[in-house]
Amino acid sequence: MPKFTVVDPGFFTTVQDLGRPGLQQYGVPVGGALDTYSLRAGNRLLGNDDGAAALEMTMRGATLIASGETVTAVTGGKVSVCKNGERVPAWEALHLADGDRLAIGAMEAGARAYLCVAGGIDVPLVMGSRATFLRGVFGGWHGRVLRASDVLPLGELTYVHQTRVGSFVPLPSQARLPAAISQVRVMLGPQNHLFPDDALRVLCSARYQVAAEADRMGCRLSGESLVQNFQTDTISDGVALGSVQVLGSGHPIIMLADRQTTGGYMKIATVISADLPLVGQMRTGDALQFIPVSYEEAIKALQFCEQALHGIPTRALPKRFFHVLLRGENVRVEVSEV
Amino acid sequence: MWQYYYAGESHLVVELGSTIDLSINSDVHALAGALVALQPRGLREVVPSYRSLMIFYDPLVITAPELRAICQGLMKFKAICRPHQREVLEIPVRYGGELGPDLEQVAEETSLTTEEVVAMHVRRAYAVYMIGFLPGFPYLGGLDPRLSLPRLKVPRTKVPTGSVAIAELQTGVYPLSSPGGWRIIGRTPLRFFNIAESPPSLLRPGQWVRFRSVSGDEYAEIADLVKANRFRPRVVLMDAEHA
Numbered sequence: 001m002p003k004f005t006v007v008d009p010g011f012f013t014t015v016q017d018l019g020r021p022g023l024q025q026y027g028v029p030v031g032g033a034l035d036t037y038s039l040r041a042g043n044r045l046l047g048n049d050d051g052a053a054a055l056e057m058t059m060r061g062a063t064l065i066a067s068g069e070t071v072t073a074v075t076g077g078k079v080s081v082c083k084n085g086e087r088v089p090a091w092e093a094l095h096l097a098d099g100d101r102l103a104i105g106a107m108e109a110g111a112r113a114y115l116c117v118a119g120g121i122d123v124p125l126v127m128g129s130r131a132t133f134l135r136g137v138f139g140g141w142h143g144r145v146l147r148a149s150d151v152l153p154l155g156e157l158t159y160v161h162q163t164r165v166g167s168f169v170p171l172p173s174q175a176r177l178p179a180a181i182s183q184v185r186v187m188l189g190p191q192n193h194l195f196p197d198d199a200l201r202v203l204c205s206a207r208y209q210v211a212a213e214a215d216r217m218g219c220r221l222s223g224e225s226l227v228q229n230f231q232t233d234t235i236s237d238g239v240a241l242g243s244v245q246v247l248g249s250g251h252p253i254i255m256l257a258d259r260q261t262t263g264g265y266m267k268i269a270t271v272i273s274a275d276l277p278l279v280g281q282m283r284t285g286d287a288l289q290f291i292p293v294s295y296e297e298a299i300k301a302l303q304f305c306e307q308a309l310h311g312i313p314t315r316a317l318p319k320r321f322f323h324v325l326l327r328g329e330n331v332r333v334e335v336s337e338v
Numbered sequence: 339m340w341q342y343y344y345a346g347e348s349h350l351v352v353e354l355g356s357t358i359d360l361s362i363n364s365d366v367h368a369l370a371g372a373l374v375a376l377q378p379r380g381l382r383e384v385v386p387s388y389r390s391l392m393i394f395y396d397p398l399v400i401t402a403p404e405l406r407a408i409c410q411g412l413m414k415f416k417a418i419c420r421p422h423q424r425e426v427l428e429i430p431v432r433y434g435g436e437l438g439p440d441l442e443q444v445a446e447e448t449s450l451t452t453e454e455v456v457a458m459h460v461r462r463a464y465a466v467y468m469i470g471f472l473p474g475f476p477y478l479g480g481l482d483p484r485l486s487l488p489r490l491k492v493p494r495t496k497v498p499t500g501s502v503a504i505a506e507l508q509t510g511v512y513p514l515s516s517p518g519g520w521r522i523i524g525r526t527p528l529r530f531f532n533i534a535e536s537p538p539s540l541l542r543p544g545q546w547v548r549f550r551s552v553s554g555d556e557y558a559e560i561a562d563l564v565k566a567n568r569f570r571p572r573v574v575l576m577d578a579e580h581a
Contacts, residue, residue: 021394024385025370026539027469027513027531126533136473136514138533190343190351235358236470236477238385238392240345262387262470270346273397298347299397306398 001122002068002154006146010104012058015121015140015152016114018051020129024261030241031131031139031257034216034280035076035112037305038175042075042116044312045093045169047160052120053130055146057113059283061104062146064115066096069332070154071118071161076175077110077281092168093161093313095321097332110177110281119155133258134216162321167313176278181207182288184254184279186244186269187298191234194266199226199246203268203290208252210286216258218245219279221288225250226268236264242271242279244290254279274301340413342406347397350405353390358479362389363467364578367544368419372412378405386543387468388477421578426463426546428572429511429526431502432557433459437525440490444504444521447487456551458482459523463548463576464509466541474513474531474539478547481507493519500525502549513539524549527561528571540571548574 016039019032033039033056040050055062061079074081074090081090082103088094090113096102104113123130123141132140141150192200208221232246239245243255245265254271255263256279271279272293282288293301322333341353352369355362370386373393380400385392393405412419433456434441445452464478471477481504489505494517497503501512503520512518513530526549530540541547552560563569 022383023473023538024383024394025469025543026473026537027471027475028473028538127536127538135516136533187344187346190345235356235388236468237387237390238349238351240349240392240394242346260471261385262468267345270344270349272346273348295344295347295402302347302397 002066002070002157004064004066004117004152004154006062006064006148006150006152007101008063009146009148009150010057010062011060013062013146014056014132014134015053015123015130016056016132017053017120017130019131019257020127020139023127024238027261028127029133029258029261031133032129033114034257035114035175035277036280037277037309038076038112038114039116040309041091041169041173041175041312042073042114043120044309045073045075045091045164045167046071046116046118047158047164048116048118048120052116052155053123054117054121055115057104057115058111060106061113062115063101063103066098066100066102068098068154070096070157071165072096072102073116074104074113075116075169076113077177078108079113080105080108089168091174093164093166095165107283110175111283112281117154118157118161122153122155135258164313165321169312173308173311175281178278178282178286178288180287182278182282182286183291184288185272185275185291185293185298185301187272187295188269188292189267190270191266192268194234195227195246195268196230199230199268202226203244203252204292207287207289210282210284210288212284214282214284216256218256218259219254219282221252221254223251226252232266233264234266236262239263239267240270242273242276243267244269244271256280272298272301274298274305340409342409344402345392347402348395350393350395350402351390352393352409355389358388358467360465360479363465363479364420364544365416366391368416368421369409369412370543372415372419373408376408376412378408387470421544424463424546424576424578426548426574426576427541428574429502429528429547429549430552430556430560431524431526431549432554433524433551438502438523440521441523444485444487444523448484450484455485455523458485459504459509460549460551463546466543466545466547468543469539469541472512472514472516472531474541476510476530476541476547478509479507481509483507487521489519490521493517497522498525500527500530502526527557527564528569529564546576
């Protein structure tokens with residue numbers, strides 16, 4: 001089976017998939033990729049299942065050396081990708097031969113890049129998922145961030161993966177990245193009725209910045225307080241993905257994949273599913289504005305995302321690889337339609 | 339009346355009441371159980387808490403109004419959905435000493451002896467209102483009000499795995515080592531969270547527990563059995579009395 005040897009792990013790199021839903025009633029967070037759109041797009045590009053495990057790289061990418069042949073794709077935020085020192089495109093299925101060196105640079109836009117690989121990163125399943133959960137020290141690669149000289153087992157390279165080499169995702173179908181002021185759509189509730197009217201007005205008009213403490217648990221925001229001298233504690237209850245909780249200071253925090261399953265802060269609004277990948281791409285200092293939308297609009301936005309994903313791979317170039325025995329020697333042959 | 343709230347387009351909150359109350363909480367677990375048994379298509383998972391149920395669903399398969407109608411239908415049968423027996427798990431605990439560093443302080447602040455504190459803690463059965471905060475962390479309600487104390491002013495940066503703690507009217511067990519501000523009165527050798535088990539949590543929301551004080555020797559004995567995967571906690575079935 002092919003492997004990746006980590007030369008440089010990057011700033012903060014973990015193995016992530018679509019998480020372990022179904023265990024929140026036992027207090028186990030769902031976890032998984034923060035930008036699920038990019039993860040799924042990368043996996044679809046390669047012919048993997050949507051939930052195949054990939055590397056989630058935050059702020060600065062990893063450098064790896066392949067042992068054995070594989071096919072990869074880098075998706076997510078804007079980042080430079082080099083194969084053996086030569087610049088190659090992201091959002092494209094890329095063939096790696098034994099010994100090839102893949103270097104992913106610093107993020108030029110967005111916060112997270114995903115390195116998807118044929119058959120997925122083949123770490124053991126923990127409670128049905130390969131996602132790393134750092135606080136619990138389980139999942140992924142020994143429950144921790146990657147370090148130099150880790151050797152990651154990769155899934156099996158199949159014929160389907162090989163046929164995808166060279167296919168790519170065109171720009172309009174790539175991930176939405178933060179703008180000067182990103183518009184993040186929310187549905188009000190579930191506890192908006194517990195807040196003074198003023199809080200709702202501030203929520204929908206103020207500009208917020210992503211605070212330095214933002215992490216995989218939650219995207220903490222700084223800016224105008226939603227409430228003053230107001231108790232935001234309530235009886236602990238379930239926390240939705242994208243829940244906008246209001247801390248005691250009056251500042252909102254958007255709850256993300258590694259959030260606690262239950263929480264006692266009031267939840268004024270919820271980021272719609274279609275915009276969660278965008279939140280996952282925001283970094284410290286990025287500005288955002290909340291835009292309230294209806295249930296129907298939220299569903300339409302989600303359908304739009306799903307349709308974009310269904311179109312991937314959109315431009316598969318017909319190119320195939322064969323291994324041929326030539327006088328006892330194994331030779332790799334590339335065949336493409338012209 | 340049950341209240342329904344959107345939490346985005348993929349989560350529905352069913353609020354069964356506005357207080358922490360045993361009978362409301364039993365209905366939360368009854369609704370959770372009934373929904374899971376019914377498995378409407380599009381249902382992803384349910385998260386029960388003190389007085390509400392959060393339903394995770396796929397909005398491209400089932401709509402919020404459809405889910406709401408299903409819950410309304412189930413409400414009519416809530417008396418039937420309630421379990422008629424309580425499952426009470428017995429949790430062995432070594433109280434005080436190094437394993438329960440706050441026991442003496444608790445006794446002092448409540449003007450009780452340490453023996454009285456332990457006696458009060460083991461006397462009652464506690465309902466698992468919900469699991470959260472940490473994987474496998476049970477929120478156990480119904481602590482004797484005489485033991486009610488606020489959380490520590492300065493939380494500990496590291497509470498050891500298995501610590502049995504109290505805060506206000508609650509008691510709980512730390513399933514993983516973590517920071518925490520509850521007062522630690524003892525430790526259990528049982529594993530409350532184990533990724534190799536299915537489900538990974540020793541307790542289920544809606545179950546009950548009772549603590550039993552054990553000697554240092556018995557604690558060590560049980561710890562060895564747990565390590566060898568040969569310990570099963572005693573489970574007692576009690577008739578449920580409904581409010």
